Amino acid sequence: MIRTPLRPLARILRAREKGENPDVIEAENLAQRHAVIQDAARGRAQGRLTIMAMAFVVAFGAVGVRMGTLAAAQPTEPSAMASSAAIISQRADITDRHGRVLATNLLTHSLYAHPRQMVDPEGAAKKLAAIFPDLSLERLQKDFSGKRSFVWIKKKISPEQMQAVHDIGEPGLLFGPREMRLYPNGRIASHILGGSTFGKEDVASAEVIGVAGVEKAFDRWLRDPGNDGAPLTLSLDLxxxxxxxxxxxxxxxxxxxxxxxxxxxxxxxxxxxxxxxxxxxxxNDRPRPLLKGDPSDSPLFNRAxxxxxxxxxxxxxxxxxxxxxxxxxxxxxxxxxxxxxxxxxxxxxxxxxxxxxxxxxxxxxxxxxxxxxxxxxxxxxxxxxxxxxxxxxxxxxxxxxxxxxxxxxxxxxxxxxxxxxxxxxxxxxxxxxxxxxxxxxxxxxxxxxxxxxxxxxxxxxxxxxxxxxxxxxxxxxxxxxxxxxxxxxxxxxxEGYEVAGKTGTADKPRPTGGYYGNKVVSTFAxxxxxxxxxxxxxxxxxxxxxxxxxxxxxxxxxxxxxxxxxxxxxxxxxxxxxxxxxxxxxxxxxxxxxxxxxxxx
Structure with a gap:
């Protein structure tokens, strides 16, 4: 940009000839220059303000649209976006051929402790031992008074037990929500269903995995989110x-x-x-397997x-x-x-x-x-x-x-x-x-x-x-x-069912060879x-x-x-x-x- 001179020579000479003050000309030109500079600065400021205003409008508009979308949408449970999620706790139901539930999930809670946050560790240990007779009072007291900052107490508790622990009023006793596997028919079809246990777990959730029977054979299928919660339908008639x-x-x-x-x-x-x-x-309370002796002596042994x-x-x-x-x-x-x-x-x-x-x-x-x-x-x-x-x-x-x-x-x-x-x-x-x-x-x-x-x-x-x-x-x-x-x-x-079959009686073999004289397996097919x-x-x-x-x-x-x-x-x-x-x-x-x-x- 070419600036106008503050003291143009021609005007200065004419002003001196007329006896006028040349400094007035310089002052006028300087004022004009300042006015131009101010107009340019004002324009730049207005442009910045316009851009900022537009940015605020877009940002708050996006937030408003998102809030409206969430308000209009139906609430749903969050699901893992990838198969690499740390813990997938949801597990499909197992039903009989008529849709009657053989295995399902139940929302429960885990119980854990932060000993460093406990007010009365010894009193809490005594009260917990009274609520859970299977827990060792000595072990609880040792865990609560030691250097540990985290202690698992029970991996799953009932609502009644949860209320009883809550009534203790100890701030160091905490609960974590999780799902557990429930077999509502108890012992019925136990060998077929097999059972389950916890795999990966934290205080907020736990992975339920099969340990035997169809629970283990179909473990991956039962945990697959791609099945959209469809049950595994067995051929059994309950x-x-x-x-x-x-x-x-x-x-x-x-x-x-x-x-x-x-x-x-x-x-x-x-x-x-x-x-x-x-x-x-x-x-629901699967026993431990036998480590020695005849495997058929264990209730876990599936004779069929x-x-x-x-x-x-x-x-x-x-x-x-x-x-x-x-x-x-x-x-x-x-x-x-x-x-x-x-x-x-x-x-x-x-x-x-x-x-x-x-x-x-x-x-x-x-x-x-x-x-x-x-x-x-x-x-x-x-x-x-x-x-x-x-x-x-x-x-x-x-x-x-x-x-x-x-x-x-x-x-x-x-x-x-x-x-x-x-x-x-x-x-x-x-x-x-x-x-x-x-x-x-x-x-x-x-x-x-x-x-x-x-x-x-x-x-x-x-x-x-x-x-x-x-x-x-x-x-x-x-x-x-x-x-x-x-x-x-x-x-x-x-009578009326035309049964056709064959009996079979076989002596049981001895582990050391030969057969028992008074032990048999009798079969009717x-x-x-x-x-x-x-x-x-x-x-x-x-x-x-x-x-x-x-x-x-x-x-x-x-x-x-x-x-x-x-x-x-x-x-x-x-x-x-x-x-x-x-x-x-x-x-x-x-x-x-x-x-x-x-x-x-």
Missing amino acids: SAQAAMEEVLANGMKVMNAKGATGILMEVKTGEIVAMASLPDFDP VQGQYELGSTFKIFPVAQAIDLKLVSPTTMINANAPMKIGKYLINEFRGHNYGTLSVTDIIVKSSNVGTVRVAQLLGPERQKDLLEKLGFFEPTPIEMSEGPTGKPLVPKRWPAVTSATVAFGHGLAASPLHLATAYATVANGGKRVTPTLIHDRTRREGEQVLSPSAAHTAVQLLRQVVIRGSGRSANV STFPASDPQYVLVLSLDEPSAIGAGGESRTAGATSAPVAAEVIRRVAPLLGLRPQVEKPLPMIERPLDDELKLVSN
Whole structure:
């Protein structure tokens, strides 16, 4: 910018010629210059004020808009914006197939202390010990009087306990909100649910994690925020589960058994409607596992899945069904069942020294002949026998959706000589879980099409392999029906429900080798109704001993079969099965003229 001179020479000279004062000209120019400078400064100041005013308008406008948005929005719980959040406490519910809650969350509080803020540490310790009898007074006094600045007292307390602690009036005792896992049905389905505990935790929240059962198997799914709180729906029916557990508990007492297990499964889908193992526990107060001794002595032990038992004569239907499928025999084929039978240096005997002579295939199952079953198994040969058992699932753990599933691997003989083939045919020498047996019986009842057990309701499944022909499977079910009508399973007959099943009594092996002479596992494996199988029930008692008119008995026909009958009598109506008038079965035990052939070795 070019400034105007304060004393322009031309004006100064003219002013001197006229006798005027030249300083007046300088003063006028200086005033004009100052006016220009002031106008420029005023303009800059006004610009700054305008910008500041606009900034304030925008800022307060944004705050106002945000406040209006929050005021108009519905209140919601805050959720983690990323999967890396430190603690995710929310856990989905678990329900039965009808939506009844089996496991849920409960808002509670934790109790902790800041000893340095306490006014009367000794008095607070005494009052806390009175409220919580499980706490040690000496330990509390030591913690409160030491150098610690933070002490956990209880990870979860009830509202009543919280009020009692609040009434102490000690400023150093503080509460933290958190969620805990609640099992509202107590012991019911405890082995299936498993239980939970706290993982990561602080004073304001805690991460609930599964420790066993479906809680552990589906732990990641149950904690996934992406599921939007949808419950995990199990295949269990809470009413059927409760009824089974009640009957099993009473059966254990009556039969003086050490333990019991029961599995009720849908034939078509493999869905487990009820599964119980006794003794059980309360998952709300899960006991500690045993560190030594027999694992089955612990209430945490799931006999249905983890138990490995020789299941006795319940196996006899498998070689017979396979031989019928291969058309090696028919129900009326006569078999040489003379006992004892010698295989190498070993003798195969019948129960209580019986010698049945010649039996039809039907009567081999009805009378539960060891020798007759071995004769049929010899027609198959070891390879075909092993092939069927493998297809039925007896060589691998069941794929059940529980953390304990992989631990229930059957004990299968490494070698399979003739004597092993014989003993496996009548349920000895191969140990499997009751769930394996239930799955195999479901496959037979399902027209020979393999069934996969599951605890999840309405899951899409692939169709199973055809293990047996439908006709052979149907015939096998009719043979099992004969066992209940006129064989060792008569005590399991429930009028109107066409129960078909097989008893099995197996001596328990000693840990040091050999077998106990007075300890057995008695099992009854069944399906009903026989004319159109809908359900499979397997029930086992560990070391039962029934006292009756004939004295003491440990056989499955006297112990597990009557308990199974009571389970069916109680559960079938809950499942919507109405008793039907039964049609008389054909007398398949009588041989036809063209079937009078004798199978013998």
